[in-house]
Amino acid sequence: MLPFTDFGKYLLLLRNSIRRPESTRMYAKELFKEMNKIGIGSLGIVILISVFLGMVTTLQTAYQLIVAWIPASVIGEIVTETAMLELAPTITGLVLAGRVGSSLASELGTMRVKEQIDALDVMGVNSAAFLVFPKILASLVVIPMLILISTALMTLSGAFIGNNSGIVPYHDFVAGAIDIFKVKVFILSMTKAYTFAFMISSISCYQGYYSSGGATGVGKSSTRAVVWSCVLILFSDYIIAQLFL
Amino acid sequence: MIEVIGLRKSFEGTEVLKGIDARFEPGKINMIIGASGSGKTVTIKCMVGLIEPDHGDVRYSGRTVYGLHIKERKKIRQEIGMLFQSAALFDSMTVYENVAFPLRMFTHQPEKQIKERVEFCLERVELSRASQKFPSEISGGMQKRVGIARAIAMDIKYLYCDEPNSGLDPVTSIVIDRLIKEITVEYNITTVVNTHDMNSIFEVGDNVVYLHKGAKLWEGHPNEIMDSEVPELRDFIFASPFIRNAYQHKLSFKKD
Numbered sequence: 001m002l003p004f005t006d007f008g009k010y011l012l013l014l015r016n017s018i019r020r021p022e023s024t025r026m027y028a029k030e031l032f033k034e035m036n037k038i039g040i041g042s043l044g045i046v047i048l049i050s051v052f053l054g055m056v057t058t059l060q061t062a063y064q065l066i067v068a069w070i071p072a073s074v075i076g077e078i079v080t081e082t083a084m085l086e087l088a089p090t091i092t093g094l095v096l097a098g099r100v101g102s103s104l105a106s107e108l109g110t111m112r113v114k115e116q117i118d119a120l121d122v123m124g125v126n127s128a129a130f131l132v133f134p135k136i137l138a139s140l141v142v143i144p145m146l147i148l149i150s151t152a153l154m155t156l157s158g159a160f161i162g163n164n165s166g167i168v169p170y171h172d173f174v175a176g177a178i179d180i181f182k183v184k185v186f187i188l189s190m191t192k193a194y195t196f197a198f199m200i201s202s203i204s205c206y207q208g209y210y211s212s213g214g215a216t217g218v219g220k221s222s223t224r225a226v227v228w229s230c231v232l233i234l235f236s237d238y239i240i241a242q243l244f245l
Numbered sequence: 246m247i248e249v250i251g252l253r254k255s256f257e258g259t260e261v262l263k264g265i266d267a268r269f270e271p272g273k274i275n276m277i278i279g280a281s282g283s284g285k286t287v288t289i290k291c292m293v294g295l296i297e298p299d300h301g302d303v304r305y306s307g308r309t310v311y312g313l314h315i316k317e318r319k320k321i322r323q324e325i326g327m328l329f330q331s332a333a334l335f336d337s338m339t340v341y342e343n344v345a346f347p348l349r350m351f352t353h354q355p356e357k358q359i360k361e362r363v364e365f366c367l368e369r370v371e372l373s374r375a376s377q378k379f380p381s382e383i384s385g386g387m388q389k390r391v392g393i394a395r396a397i398a399m400d401i402k403y404l405y406c407d408e409p410n411s412g413l414d415p416v417t418s419i420v421i422d423r424l425i426k427e428i429t430v431e432y433n434i435t436t437v438v439n440t441h442d443m444n445s446i447f448e449v450g451d452n453v454v455y456l457h458k459g460a461k462l463w464e465g466h467p468n469e470i471m472d473s474e475v476p477e478l479r480d481f482i483f484a485s486p487f488i489r490n491a492y493q494h495k496l497s498f499k500k501d
Contacts, residue, residue, distance in 0.1 A: 023351070026349055026350055111335075114336075115329045115331050115333040116335055116336075118295055118333065122322060122325060122327045122405075123325075123346075123347050124318075124320075124323045124325075125350055
């Protein structure tokens with residue numbers, strides 16, 4: 001019965017979080033604060049993994065495809081499509097599940113155990129709406145942007161390393177990338193991005209909001225947030241791919 | 246006035262509150278006392294609406310809390326201030342922002358007016374100089390004072406204090422107690438304090454409700470508490486050797 005109870009509580013939290021705000025000004029302020037925290041705060045790690053993944057994918061693809069009768073532009077096609085379809089949304093999603101998910105869960109968990117959420121409730125503030133809604137909305141705005149940045153960086157770093165190591169010249173790589181670009185692939189990539197953003201933020205907020213048991217409880221909530229986000233990202237990644245392709 | 250009527254609450258089959266009835270008058274400090282696990286915090290949480298009781302009702306000036314539409318309940322909540330055991334200040338906000346928070350959230354006052362009110366509240370708790378500090382940069386006693394300032398920022402009618410002296414030294418405890426007393430009288434607030442600090446009870450209490458294992462066993466003025474015939478209350482009060490000796494001294498003084 002426990003998973004059903006948890007799912008019910010999760011749905012109730014989401015329902016409460018979309019209630020009318022007490023003060024639009026305060027909610028807007030909170031939204032921008034969260035966008036800055038999630039977006040700017042995660043940019044460094046996203047840049048780092050994207051650049052390295054782009055370079056490694058190019059080198060490994062080239063290693064498998066260096067055959068005279070295969071045009072060099074195919075490497076550009078494969079790297080770009082892999083980045084758009086899988087690497088940027090899923091790997092960035094998994095990294096953000098760790099970076100953003102644990103941060104959201106521990107922030108809310110600490111607020112819960114330090115009675116700050118109770119303080120909001122006693123004041124008459126809808127704590128779910130004030131704390132959870134801006135975080136989910138900020139994630140839905142910022143995480144897809146990070147995934148777009150990641151896709152671009154993977155492609156660019158792939159082109160850079162391909163050209164500098166003499167595997168594939170710039171113009172061939174770019175020609176391949178342009179050739180493979182399809183709206184359907186872009187839509188699929190963005191569908192994954194929005195789904196993962198919602199999962200990371202809502203699951204982490206749920207785990208943090210219902211934390212209990214002091215510092216140990218906050219630690220457990222934070223771990224659960226990351227684990228559940230990662231599991232559901234991988235599961236939904238498969239479902240979305242199956243539905244679209 | 247706050248009326249508590251037949252409050253009952255169970256957690257996983259264990260009855261924590263066994264039908265609490267009480268009346269708390271405005272302009273007075275009403276104390277709920279009892280040993281740890283006696284149901285003090287659950288009573289207060291039921292009263293402020295953080296926990297829904299299984300049975301019973303809480304009425305604020307005749308208005309029932311439970312069964313009300315969420316909008317009506319919110320209105321009552323905005324008349325309630327609460328000082329938490331841990332002060333429960335928002336870590337990411339400065340002292341000034343903490344006090345301004347309810348005003349920014351619930352009123353449409355311009356920032357200039359909010360500033361005046363916040364400065365007044367901080368002045369009232371003698372913390373004007375700490376307005377730009379974060380909660381982590383001030384002492385526990387100062388955090389409690391900020392909690393009081395935040396509670397009175399709105400025009401509240403009811404103030405709840407959950408163990409306001411916990412973790413404080415005796416001098417700071419007296420400062421907090423007196424501040425709560427002054428505010429209660431000044432604004433004619435109905436104040437309910439949950440404590441097991443005997444000094445607070447005798448220093449500022451006007452009415453005392455004693456809870457034991459979820460039931461109300463005694464109610465009266467602090468002056469009458471020493472002469473109570475309730476064995477559980479006597480055990481609770483005279484657990485401190487200092488109070489026991491003081492009482493015996495008082496008795497011997499009376500005989501002489």
